[in-house]
Structure formats: C-alpha cells, structure tokens
Amino acid sequence: MSSFAKCRAVVFSSVLFLTFALHAEPKSPEHILNGKLFHLGDNDVELVPGSSLKPVAERLDLQFESDKTKSETTLEVTYWDINDPAAIELNGKKLGALPPSEKRKVVYLRVPSGVLRKGENILTIVPRKGDDCVIGKIVLHDEP
Numbered sequence: 001m002s003s004f005a006k007c008r009a010v011v012f013s014s015v016l017f018l019t020f021a022l023h024a025e026p027k028s029p030e031h032i033l034n035g036k037l038f039h040l041g042d043n044d045v046e047l048v049p050g051s052s053l054k055p056v057a058e059r060l061d062l063q064f065e066s067d068k069t070k071s072e073t074t075l076e077v078t079y080w081d082i083n084d085p086a087a088i089e090l091n092g093k094k095l096g097a098l099p100p101s102e103k104r105k106v107v108y109l110r111v112p113s114g115v116l117r118k119g120e121n122i123l124t125i126v127p128r129k130g131d132d133c134v135i136g137k138i139v140l141h142d143e144p
Contacts, residue, residue, distance in 0.1 A: 030076075033064045033123065034138040040125070041132025047081045048104075048134045060125040060135055066116045072144040073111040077125070078136035080104050086127040090115050098125070104136075110144065 037051040038060055046053050077088065077098060085097035088109060095109045127133050 029142050031064075031066075031140045031142075032137070033140055034062060034135070036136075038135045039132065040127050040135060042130065043132050045132055047132060048136075051134045055132060058129070059127070060123075062123045062125075062138065064121055064123065064140075065119060066121050066140070067118055068142070069116050069118050070113055071142075072113045073116065074141040074144055075109045075111050075123075076106060076137070076139040076141060077109070078104065078106045078138070080134040080136070082127060082133040083131045084128040086125055086131070086133065089124040089126075091117055091121055111140070 037048060038057075039047060039051045039053075039055045040057060040060055041055045042058060044054050075088075075090070075095060079086075079098055079101070081102055082098050082100050082105075083102075085099055087097050088095045090111060093112075093115050095111060095115075096107075098107055099105070123138065125135055
C-alpha cells in the first residue's frame with residue numbers, strides 16, 4: 001500500500017470516528033434538582049437580587065426522584081447569606097452543613113452509598129431559626 005493510500009485510510013478512519021463520536025448520546029453526569037432561588041427564614045428582606053422579599057419557608061424540603069442507590073455521589077449546593085451553619089440531610093441522614101458566608105458560595109458534599117433511595121427522596125436544608133438565607137442551584141452529580 002502506498003503512503004498516499006495509508007494517509008487516505010487514516011483520514012477516512014478519523015472522519016468516521018468523529019462522525020460517530022459527535023452523534024453519540026452524551027451521558028448526563030449530573031441531575032439538577034433545583035434551579036430556583038429559595039429565600040428561607042422569617043423576615044421580609046431582599047437578600048439576593050432575584051430572590052423573593054418574603055421567605056417561602058423556614059426550611060427547604062425538596063422532593064426528587066432517583067434510580068441510583070448503590071454508588072457514592074456528590075451533592076452541589078449554591079447559597080448566599082448564611083450566618084450560622086445550616087444542616088443538610090438526605091432522607092433523614094445528615095450529610096453536613098453549609099458553612100457561614102455572606103457572599104455566594106458553592107459547597108460539595110459527599111453522599112455515601114445507600115443514602116439515595118430508588119424512587120422518592122427528600123433533601124432537607126435547615127438554617128438556624130432567625131437566620132434568613134437564600135438557597136440556589138442544587139445538583140446531584142453521578143460521580144463522587
């Protein structure tokens with residue numbers, strides 16, 4: 001086989017590979033559980049532009065569905081204006097707390113294997129009584 005024919009075969013193989021790679025169904029590595037801004041607390045105050053003046057509740061109980069139960073995952077939480085640590089639980093198991101921060105902060109928490117249930121799950125975020133805060137994007141990542 002001539003060098004020109006070898007080169008042509010390599011180019012053809014590369015184009016064929018790229019065509020299949022670009023049309024492959026991408027695997028979603030994350031599940032967005034929340035994209036809204038939730039003002040939690042008990043005072044009428046605008047904490048973050050775009051959040052409500054009035055709090056929606058004193059705590060967040062976010063229900064979501066999952067089919068993943070056996071492997072470890074990671075929970076990503078974006079929040080603003082927490083003065084004291086806010087507890088985070090998944091299905092009643094404490095995952096950790098959101099540390100105090102007046103500015104926007106993103107925290108990643110480990111979700112141990114077996115904490116997620118197949119079907120309905122409940123993520124709970126409980127700020128200290130009287131501590132108004134805003135909870136934003138919440139994402140469950142497939143990878144630890």
